[in-house]
Amino acid sequence: MKPIILILLSFFITCSAWAQGRLVKGHVIEAGKGLPMPGVTVIEKGTSNGVVTDLDGNYTLRLKQKESTLIFSYLAFETQFVAAQGSEIKTVRLKSQKQKIDEVVVMGYGSVKSKESIVGSVEQVKSKELLQFSNAQSVDQMLEGQVAGVQIESDSGDPTSPVKVRIRGNNSLPGTGSTFTASSEPLYILDGVPLVEALNPNNDSGTGQNEDVVINPLALINPEDIESVSILKDASAAAIYGANAANGVIIITTKKGVKGQTKVTFSQKMLYSTPIDKIQYLNTEQYAELCHEFYRNSGYAEEDIPSLVGPTDVYTDWQALTQQNAMSRRTNVGISGGGNRSTFRLSLGYNSNETTTKGNDFQSTTMRLSLTQKLTDNITLIYNGGLSSFKTDKYSGFATYAYKPNISPYDENGNYTQMDTYANPLADIEQNTNNSKKFYSNNSLNLKAKISKNWSASSLLGIDYTQTKNYTFYSKENGRGRKKNGFIKESRLEDFNWVNYNQIEYNGSYLRHTLTGSIGMQLSKDDRNGLTVTQENLITEKITIPGTGSSDEDTKASGTTSQSANLSYYGRLNYDFAKKYFLSISYRSDASSYFGGDKKQENFMSLGGSWIVSKENFWRENEIINFLKIKTSYGKLGNARVGSYSANGIYSYNTSSDYNGNLVATPNTPPNPDLGWQKTYKFNLALSMKVFKKFGIDIDYYNNKTKDGIMSLKVAPETGWTSIPVNSANLTNYGVDMTLKANNISLGSIKWTSNFNIGLNRNRLDELTQYEDQLIQGNTGLIVGESTSIIMGSKYAGVNSQTGDPMWYLKDGTATDDYSLISGDPTQKVIIGQSSPDFIGGFSNSFSYKGFSFSFMLTYEYGADKMMPYPSRDMMNPKTFHLYNKSVNMVDRWQKPGDITDVPRLDQNISFNAYSDQFMYDMTNISLRSISLNYQIPSRFCESIYLNNASVGVNVTNVFTWYKEKTPEGRNGIEEYRYPFPQSRTFAFQLNIGL
Numbered sequence: 001m002k003p004i005i006l007i008l009l010s011f012f013i014t015c016s017a018w019a020q021g022r023l024v025k026g027h028v029i030e031a032g033k034g035l036p037m038p039g040v041t042v043i044e045k046g047t048s049n050g051v052v053t054d055l056d057g058n059y060t061l062r063l064k065q066k067e068s069t070l071i072f073s074y075l076a077f078e079t080q081f082v083a084a085q086g087s088e089i090k091t092v093r094l095k096s097q098k099q100k101i102d103e104v105v106v107m108g109y110g111s112v113k114s115k116e117s118i119v120g121s122v123e124q125v126k127s128k129e130l131l132q133f134s135n136a137q138s139v140d141q142m143l144e145g146q147v148a149g150v151q152i153e154s155d156s157g158d159p160t161s162p163v164k165v166r167i168r169g170n171n172s173l174p175g176t177g178s179t180f181t182a183s184s185e186p187l188y189i190l191d192g193v194p195l196v197e198a199l200n201p202n203n204d205s206g207t208g209q210n211e212d213v214v215i216n217p218l219a220l221i222n223p224e225d226i227e228s229v230s231i232l233k234d235a236s237a238a239a240i241y242g243a244n245a246a247n248g249v250i251i252i253t254t255k256k257g258v259k260g261q262t263k264v265t266f267s268q269k270m271l272y273s274t275p276i277d278k279i280q281y282l283n284t285e286q287y288a289e290l291c292h293e294f295y296r297n298s299g300y301a302e303e304d305i306p307s308l309v310g311p312t313d314v315y316t317d318w319q320a321l322t323q324q325n326a327m328s329r330r331t332n333v334g335i336s337g338g339g340n341r342s343t344f345r346l347s348l349g350y351n352s353n354e355t356t357t358k359g360n361d362f363q364s365t366t367m368r369l370s371l372t373q374k375l376t377d378n379i380t381l382i383y384n385g386g387l388s389s390f391k392t393d394k395y396s397g398f399a400t401y402a403y404k405p406n407i408s409p410y411d412e413n414g415n416y417t418q419m420d421t422y423a424n425p426l427a428d429i430e431q432n433t434n435n436s437k438k439f440y441s442n443n444s445l446n447l448k449a450k451i452s453k454n455w456s457a458s459s460l461l462g463i464d465y466t467q468t469k470n471y472t473f474y475s476k477e478n479g480r481g482r483k484k485n486g487f488i489k490e491s492r493l494e495d496f497n498w499v500n501y502n503q504i505e506y507n508g509s510y511l512r513h514t515l516t517g518s519i520g521m522q523l524s525k526d527d528r529n530g531l532t533v534t535q536e537n538l539i540t541e542k543i544t545i546p547g548t549g550s551s552d553e554d555t556k557a558s559g560t561t562s563q564s565a566n567l568s569y570y571g572r573l574n575y576d577f578a579k580k581y582f583l584s585i586s587y588r589s590d591a592s593s594y595f596g597g598d599k600k601q602e603n604f605m606s607l608g609g610s611w612i613v614s615k616e617n618f619w620r621e622n623e624i625i626n627f628l629k630i631k632t633s634y635g636k637l638g639n640a641r642v643g644s645y646s647a648n649g650i651y652s653y654n655t656s657s658d659y660n661g662n663l664v665a666t667p668n669t670p671p672n673p674d675l676g677w678q679k680t681y682k683f684n685l686a687l688s689m690k691v692f693k694k695f696g697i698d699i700d701y702y703n704n705k706t707k708d709g710i711m712s713l714k715v716a717p718e719t720g721w722t723s724i725p726v727n728s729a730n731l732t733n734y735g736v737d738m739t740l741k742a743n744n745i746s747l748g749s750i751k752w753t754s755n756f757n758i759g760l761n762r763n764r765l766d767e768l769t770q771y772e773d774q775l776i777q778g779n780t781g782l783i784v785g786e787s788t789s790i791i792m793g794s795k796y797a798g799v800n801s802q803t804g805d806p807m808w809y810l811k812d813g814t815a816t817d818d819y820s821l822i823s824g825d826p827t828q829k830v831i832i833g834q835s836s837p838d839f840i841g842g843f844s845n846s847f848s849y850k851g852f853s854f855s856f857m858l859t860y861e862y863g864a865d866k867m868m869p870y871p872s873r874d875m876m877n878p879k880t881f882h883l884y885n886k887s888v889n890m891v892d893r894w895q896k897p898g899d900i901t902d903v904p905r906l907d908q909n910i911s912f913n914a915y916s917d918q919f920m921y922d923m924t925n926i927s928l929r930s931i932s933l934n935y936q937i938p939s940r941f942c943e944s945i946y947l948n949n950a951s952v953g954v955n956v957t958n959v960f961t962w963y964k965e966k967t968p969e970g971r972n973g974i975e976e977y978r979y980p981f982p983q984s985r986t987f988a989f990q991l992n993i994g995l
Contacts, residue, residue, distance in 0.1 A: 025060040026089035028053050028072060030096070034259050037074060037094060038104070039114045041579060045069040045081070051509045055112065060453050074114070106230045106253050108189060108240060109503065109518065109572075110446075110458055117576060119584040119608035119631055120237025121684050121700050123147045123739070125229045127255070133844060133857040133930040135271060135957045135988050137353070137362075138218040139226055139252060140165050145842025145859035145929060147231050148700075148737035149759030155869075157979025159355065160362050160392050162216040167233055167248030168702055169733040169761040169836065171680050172639060173709050174780070174788055180712040180725040182678045183641035186231075186248040187241055190221065191384040191444045193462030194244075194524070196495050197641060217466065220388040220440040222349040222366040224267065224332045227255045233737075234684035234702060235635025236608030240572050242588030243604070246639040246680035246706070254384060255334075256370045257345040262337030263948065264995035271328040273984040275356040276958070278319060279872075279976045280888040284405045287885055288312045290893070290906060294881035298908035308882065310406045318403040322395075322425050323982060326354035341374040356984040359395025359429040364388060378450040385443035394434045397425050402875055402885035416478065422884075423478040432480055433473040433544070441465045454508040464497040473544045486538030490546055492531050499524040503570075517573040523566070530560040558654075562645065567591045580615035584608045584633075592640045592677075596647040599676035606635025608684075627690035632683075639678040642710055646725055647675040670715075670724040678727070680706045696741040703734040705766075711782075713770050728770035731788055735761035751848045758841035763787045776826050779867065779915040789836035791867055792829045794822045796902070796918035804894035804905025808916055819911035832917040833865030837924075851936040857929045864923040872977040873919045878906045889971050921974035924964035931956045948994040955988040 028040045036057030043050035044063055053059045061070070068084040077094040104112050105124045115122075125146050134142040137159050144152040151166040165186055172182040188195040195217055230251040232238040238245035282290065288309055295305045329352050336345035349366040368386035375381055403419075409426050411417050416427035423432065444462040451457060472489040474481030481487045503520025533546040537554045549555050570588040584607075591601040610631030613619060619628075649671030653663060686700040709729035715721055742754040765788050768775060774783040781792040797807035797815040805817040811828050822828045839862050846855040867873075874880070875887040893903040902918065904910055934953035942950050967973030 022087060023060065023062050024070070024084050024087055024089060025058070026092060028057045028059070028092045028094060030077075031093035032095075037077075038112055039117065040072055040074045040094065043071045043073070044084075045071050048511050050512070052507070052514050054450075054507045055110070055456070055505075056450075106228060106251055107237065108230075108232070108249065108251050109192070109501065109520065109570075110448075110460075110505075111518070111572070113574075116579070116612070116629075117574075117582055118237070119574075119582050119610045120232065120633055121234040121686060121702070121737075122237045123150075123231045123233070125231075127223075127226050127228065129844075130223060130226060130229065132846070132855055132932060135269075135955060135986050136223075137351075138163075138216050139221060139223055139229060140216070140218050140250075142223060143229065143231075145844065145857055146755070146757075148698075148739045148757035148841065149233065149735070149761065150231060151759075151837070151840050151861075154979065157981035157983055158360075159353075159981075160215055160219055161981075162218075165250070166836075167231065168704065168735065168737070168759070169763050170788055171246050171704055171706050171731075171733055172678065173711050173729055173731070173782070174835075180642070180646075180710065180723070182639045182710040184247055185641075186250050187244045188218070189241075189249065189251045190442050190464075191252070191254055191462075192446065192460050192501075193442055193444050193464050193499055194497070195442070195464060196466060196497055196526070215390060215392060215436055215438055215468075217440070220364070220366075220390055220438060220466075221252070221386070221442075222332070222347070222364075222368065222388075224334075224349060225254050225347050225366070225368045225386070227253045229253075233700075234608075234633050235606035235637055235682040236584050236586070236633035236684070239586045239604055239606035239635045239637055240570055240588060241637075242570065243566060243568065243590035243592060243602070243638045243640050243677075245604075246637040246678065254368060254370065254386075255336075255345055255347075256384075257336040257338045257343030257372060259338045259340065259343055262335065265332075265334040265336075266993045266995070267330075267332045267990060269330040269988055269990040271326075271330070271353075271986050271988045273326040273328070273354070273356050273986045275323050275325075275982055276985050277975045277978075277983050278323075279402075279875075280970070280972055281319065281402050281875075281885050282405065282888055282890065284312060284315045286888070286891060287405050290886070290890060291881050293893075293895070294878070294906040294908070297906055310404065312406060314406045314408050316403075316405050316407060316409060318405070318425055321409060322358050322397070322429070323356055324354070324358055326356050326984070328353040338372070343370075343372045345370040357395065357982050359393055360981075362390065362392035364390045380448045382446040382448065383444070384446075386441065388438070388440040390436075390438040390440070392436050394436065395429055396434075397423065397428050402887075404885050419479045423474075423480040427475075427478040428480060431475040431478055433471060435471055437469045437471075439467040454506055455504065456507070457502075457504045459502045460500065462499045464495075464499075466493075466495045468493040468495075475541055476538065477541075484536040486536070486541055488533075488535040488538065488544060488546055488548075490533050493528070494530075495526065495528050497524070497526040512578040514576045514579075515574070517571070519571040520569070522568040522570065524568075525565045526563065528560075528562045531557070532559070533557045563593070565593045566640075578615070580612040582610040582612075582631075586635070590638065590640070594640050594642055594646050595676055596671070597673040599647065599674065602638055602677040602679070604636050604638055606633060606637075606682075608633030608635075614689075623692065625689055625691055626693050627688075629688040630686070631688070632685045634683045635681070637680050637682060639680065639710075642678075642725070645669075647672050667720065670719075670721040672724050672726060674727075675710070675725050676708060676727055678706065678708055678710045680704055694742055694745050696739075696743070698737075698739045700737040701735075702737070704732065706731045706733075726770055728768060729765065729782065730767040730769070732764045732766055733761060735759065747847075749849055753846045755842070755844045757843075758839055760839040761836065762838075763789060763836060776829055779829075781829070781831075783831070786831065787834050787836065789834045790831045791833040791835060791865060791920065793832045793915040793917060793920075794828070794913055795830060795832060796913075796916045799894050799899075799901055799904050801894075801900055802897045804899070804907075804910075806904040806911060806913065806918075808913060817911070819913060822913070829915075833867070833920050835864055835866070837861040838863030851938060853932075853934045853936070855930075855932045858926060859929050860926045862924045866921050866923045866974065866978060867915075868919045868921070868977045869980045870914065871980060872972075873914045876903070876919065877912050877914075878904050878910050879908055879912050881906060882908070887972050892971075921977065922963075922965040923974065923978075925961050927961040928959040929957060931959055946995075949992075950994065951992045953990045953992075955990070956985065957988070958983065958985045 028037045038055045040053040042059050049064050051059050051061050070082050072080045130142045136142050149168045154163045170184050172184040232249040238249045291309045332349045334347040347368045351364045354361050366388045371383040373381045416424045442464050446460040448458045470491045474487040476486040501522040503518050505518040507516045534556045535546045535549045537550045568590045572586040574584050576582045587605040589603050612629045614628040650668040651665045652668045683703045688698045708727035711728050712723040713726040714723050737759045739757040745752045779793050794808040797809050807815045807817045842859045844857040894905045932955040937950040963974050
């Protein structure tokens with residue numbers, strides 16, 4: 001019977017297969033670009049039988065009819081009808097519609113999706129948009145004004161220093177005078193490899209002469225190499241990264257090679273920068289007058305004052321001597337091409353940048369290579385890698401002290417004038433050295449294998465390596481090095497981070513059902529090693545390397561080492577029905593060496609769904625709302641970026657004279673085995689629509705609740721510590737993001753594209769579990785029910801018109817000129833402002849006419865307060881006229897009884913409070929960030945000189961900023977005080993050539 005049963009079974013299977021019709025397969029690419037198109041719907045006309053193309057644009061479909069026509073459709077692309085006459089339809093090329101409302105978005109772990117099918121809150125910025133509106137050195141600075149709810153802020157204004165990036169506010173506690181908090185920065189991913197964070201709040205860079213130069217790691221990535229940047233905001237989009245996704249994820253994808261003839265691109269950009277918003281200091285006449293008054297009020301004998309004040313016939317403008325108009329150049333070359341089985345792209349870049357402040361120039365060289373090789377029909381190997389070298393000089397005198405205007409730069413012998421405490425700025429720039437050099441390499445090797453029609457697998461190995469060398473030399477010939485008879489500091493830091501993930505993916509469809517998913521495992525490890533050597537009492541300054549001191553006691557060395565590792569399991573499942581109902585589920589389990597005991601492992605997950613209402617049968621087509629989508633998500637994400645050994649404690653090893661020169665171990669940071677993950681629970685509700693077939697509108701409401709916020713807890717000194725890290729706070733961020741886009745709208749012969757975005761955010765501290773309802777330290781504080789970005793201090797009551805003493809309001813509202821009443825009692829401090837804005841946004845526009853294109857960008861923020869940087873506050877200190885120059889605002893000081901002013905009496909014995917709202921400004925502003933004009937040279941002319949294409953353009957950045965709080969005429973205000981690093985306006989001239 002068994003042979004008979006097998007024969008009958010084979011017969012029925014064959015008949016069933018014949019009844020199902022023949023099998024067809026093919027490939028879908030984007031016309032013009034040749035790129036594979038995943039997610040294209042392929043339906044047999046007249047039936048519900050259909051499939052969706054896979055990640056490589058391939059599909060296989062069994063037909064139900066003898067004669068069939070296939071319908072190829074994808075939002076924002078023209079639908080095509082192709083007759084299925086054989087078993088193979090080789091290639092279908094879909095043409096993009098003129099009015100695009102959709103695009104493929106990179107989601108991470110190799111996933112790309114059409115915007116229509118995305119459940120989470122994701123924004124993608126293309127290369128053209130990044131480069132069009134900014135001349136910045138790094139991609140994070142280029143995001144300013146581009147994406148709703150993303151705030152870019154620089155504390156220093158230095159173009160090479162890291163900037164703060166906040167996605168939908170602070171989901172971690174800010175600095176509160178404590179030494180330990182979790183990072184507030186997003187997670188950066190470059191071609192699948194996580195980047196090392198520069199702004200980890202618990203990485204000590206030192207202070208004073210021991211301070212290291214910190215360079216923005218994103219400045220090591222050439223913006224010309226970037227294809228797109230995806231910003232993952234909510235849980236559904238970011239939860240797949242679980243452990244470090246609480247602050248959002250920024251995925252950077254670099255450009256790849258395209259099949260076809262080898263192409264060469266060349267670009268040359270010349271930049272000319274001029275200083276703007278210069279701080280105005282007292283000139284010699286003003287300084288001498290006020291300095292006389294200062295010494296007189298301080299009780300000095302009248303006959304001694306002239307010699308204390310100094311000469312009145314010397315006029316030195318130190319700012320003019322240390323600032324300049326700057327010229328920079330940026331050169332980039334790219335080569336790309338390939339055939340059916342392999343593609344490549346190689347790029348080289350060189351930047352030489354002057355800044356408007358002498359002694360702060362920087363140079364970078366970059367190289368990036370992308371290779372895609374089909375090993376077999378089903379196995380593909382992809383390599384993405386880059387090398388970068390970066391060098392920057394750092395002269396910081398401009399941001400530290402204002403030098404007296406009545407001191408000549410040179411003495412009577414033509415040598416640099418010696419100063420008592422500080423270096424002559426010109427001597428500092430010429431005789432001293434303070435620089436940082438970085439070598440950086442980011443590489444990924446990705447192996448993809450198609451197992452079957454629906455199943456595929458991939459494995460990625462990534463390496464992120466940074467080597468940093470900071471070098472400082474202070475000559476004994478000037479004030480910086482004189483006290484130490486010459487000083488050298490050299491520090492080296494290596495950070496080697498590797499990551500490996502292996503995953504299996506499924507992509508299948510049945511009738512109107514589509515199911516995609518992936519499961520994977522990720523391993524990562526970070527090794528960090530540092531060495532610092534300092535040298536004093538140099539024998540000679542002809543050889544300025546450590547080891548040239550007069551004795552061994554003059555040489556000191558210290559080293560650090562740390563390791564951290566993570567093990568993760570993750571999975572993601574996406575389902576859609578009829579391309580109008582979408583569901584997304586993700587899960588991730590992370591274990592981190594940052595935590596100890598039973599706190600090492602934590603689980604994260606998200607659930608999201610969306611509904612395209614406009615595809616329902618009840619939806620009537622109309623000319624107003626052409627597309628409508630509702631989506632929501634909820635999930636739990638984590639934050640483990642608190643530094644290695646955070647829960648385990650750290651010991652320092654050194655030799656001690658108390659132990660006869662033997663090695664001793666000294667506790668450095670306390671252990672806390674109960675320290676666990678900081679967790680954020682994110683809810684998102686959003687609406688997307690297209691109006692009048694021209695405008696796209698996206699509105700998101702979000703509510704993010706952070707639990708077990710990490711901070712420092714003060715402990716009794718008897719424990720041997722002053723504080724320990726604990727989970728001690730709960731906080732909430734909530735708000736609305738809105739984006740309005742207009743794409744290629746016709747205004748006669750002019751095409752217009754626009755992007756207006758706004759992000760409204762509110763922040764609230766819900767609970768302090770280890771404290772009472774408030775914690776106040778310095779000018780920061782945490783108060784339950786208030787924002788975590790509050791600024792604490794005293795409210796300034798002006799100047800006592802009879803005595804010239806400054807006054808402040810006590811907590812009960814009474815004014816006092818007794819500084820001890822507010823300085824000795826922290827409870828007298830009140831909320832005087834908040835550093836986070838109520839809302840931020842950007843407004844960019846591009847117009848094209850024939851070969852010309854014109855664009856501009858506005859950014860704006862409202863409601864934030866800015867405490868002046870401390871050096872700027874010190875320029876208003878009436879106690880220190882004997883040390884250095886002051887702000888021109890001091891001209892308005894109190895001089896006699898009855899004077900009404902905000903500037904106190906000039907007196908060495910007067911009280912000075914650097915933490916009052918006297919030094920706080922309203923940051924509300926609208927800034928014209930960029931204006932650009934470009935011309936695409938006609939193709940017929942390019943062909944005559946053997947070019948594929950060519951364009952020229954001019955761009956102006958940092959054009960003008962309007963502040964709500966006006967600067968008084970002839971005085972300094974928020975424009976001048978906002979950044980310690982002098983700001984500049986930059987004119988860029990660019991040539992692009994394609995061969």
